[in-house]
Amino acid sequence: MLDGRLHLQTPEGITLPLTPAGPPKRALAWLVDFLLRLMAGGILLLLISLVGFSGEVRTGLWLLLLFLLLWAYPVLFEVYGAGMTPGKRLVGVQVVRDNGLPIGWREGLLRNLLRAADFLPMWYGLGLLTMLADPQFRRLGDLLAGTLVVYRPQKLKERRLPEGTPRDLPFPLKPEEQHAILDLVERAPRLPPARLLELANLAQPLTGRAGNASLERLRDYAAGLAGQQAAAPPPSTGTISDTAR
């Protein structure tokens, strides 16, 4: 079953799902960073020339500034910004170690030093090829430093389930089946009506009814599963997986 996620297990037996981010999003993050650095560099260059140093001092300061923007910018932001440069933050991706822990100086330095190798022969040609070839979209720097670029977990939106009379399930259901019922009721407004009835008919072994009556019954089960009170329904539980934007 292709899922696009990595399931890491902690010693406590907890599974952490990480979703490695593919080349398009990473390229966007790089572009944002590039533009930011360009702007910052431009402004600082202007300031330096405004102050009016003599020629050699100015050249020295420019070179220093260039060095900092090229090499210190990604390292510092990634180490102190929870693995996110401003571009990555904007795009919603994050650098972590391949065991899910936050990165430190070692990882931040290594993966950004190897940019020089990824840049070869021109404009990240090698980095792009390795990213396309690697199952977890790692470029050379990531491979060496043992890091991954993953999507930042999105906040779950609180959604209201439609109201229903809480009702007990007729027989025990597995967790994923309970999730499916909650999902169905929650996504019902966005599903085409005919398709909704089809799905409700599929649930006939559970509800014992067909069509709209079955749907009504599913709503009641969902209300019961979500621990809804008859009068004022609280927001749904956090079990619904992240849906499309």
Add this chain to the structure above:
Amino acid sequence: MNLDQLQIDARPRPYWQAIDLGMALLRRHARTVYLSWWAIWATLAGLLALLTPQDWLMWNWLVLWWLRPLIERSTIFILSRAVFNEEVGVRDTLRAWPAQLRLGWLRTLTWWRPIVIGRGLWQPVWQLEGARGQFASQRRRVLGARGAYGSAAWYGVICAHFEFVLQFALISLLGIFLSDPDSITPFLLLQDEFAPGSWENHLPLFTYLLSGGIMGPIYTAGCFTLYLNRRAELEGWDIEITLRKLAHRRSSQLLASGKAAATLLLACLCWLALPAPEAQAAPDCSQLPKTNKYGMPVRATASRPASQGSAQTAIRADIDRLAAGPEFSVWECRETWQAKKTVEDKEREADPPPKWLQDLFGDFDGPNLPVAEILKVTFITLLVLLVAWLLFRNRALLGRLLETRDKDPQPTPAHEICGLDIRPESLPDDVPSSVLRLWRDGQRRAALALLYRASLSRLAHAQQLELAAGFTEGDCLAVARQAQQRGTLRAATLEFFTELTRHWQAAAYADRWLDDERFSSLCRSWRASIGDER
């Protein structure tokens, strides 16, 4: 379409993650996809290279670019079957390919080609759904809604840039290797015109052949999984799969129980005899208080009906009472101080920039500050501070390095070993007779302990053995042995101490006592072997 066979997780996911999933799907079937892509792609490129007149060689790659939507259909053909667990080979694909072009080819090759960047999302509508005319445009509208088309289009733009990067990288690589060893430049081949007839004229077609051959299937696969994700989201595929599994599980359960007909009958009777669940559900939900006395919502465990009778109801009530108590609804108010803007601050903000700044900005040639001098002094100061700080920080380490050997010549012996006080002043004057007296009184443990203690004390103080407070009997013995090997302890003393230690350990830990005869001889030899060593 058999959803049970679906090879990808149908859960709705953000569009970009769905696009990334395309790469995983492609990786699994890379061989077939790339072989069939290249079979068509390379043939076309070869024909183009042969047939284009010399003057147009720079532009013939555009034909390849223009025809790409047709080749993408081979990839869609393979992946759409692979995703439902049906393997197709390269030969099948190539044979089936012409039939895949039936619908929508005119549109994709004419006015759509330059403007519709997210075409990958809509190709399956013609090719897989077989939609045409009004219905097809309706399908496209639905599939592209909620930002899906936007994602596909952006993906197309990004893929185009990736292709450009690969082309550029290839040209640079060739440039590096072909340029003069004395002046290596990656930009050697980056020019518009080459001599007519030279191989460089084929570079645009060649690089596009490679980059399109790499990125083409990737773009198609990403858009295809985006299409699948969109359909799964619109049609609730994940829900359908789970509900079908549930129905299957339920029917097999019922079948298993149906074999024992009598049991089933009995169960039915019992079930009928029990009150129906609906009757329980309604009443106890409405009666729950919505908030506790702190004004916080009650997390009602009892909102689901207690189906197991009064015991469970009682437990639930207990839990609710505990959860409503002050331990579980703690909130605290904290007051902190925060600086607010004083009048001075506000005034300062409104002030014009200070004089020195105006001076600096006043003329562009600058006042010729001695910047280098200032920086030099600053850096030297910083360096000195850093060194001083490092020295201060590691002072313990440095102190240990500088320490001299003769600083503490006489380590003070420990006062106590194994819980025994070994200071000489704690011992009686005449050790053997006190020991014997204790022994005769029947206090055998005290007697032996005193003897051992006195021996240790002599070893530590008269013989200068370095006994530390944490030593065990074995440790003391080892130290004594070392001293004997160094020659600072007599062999007789060591022998006596070894024997005494053995007796002491046997008595103290194993409760095995030596007889009177043996003990008094031990006492007698004490003075000769250890006691007189003052």
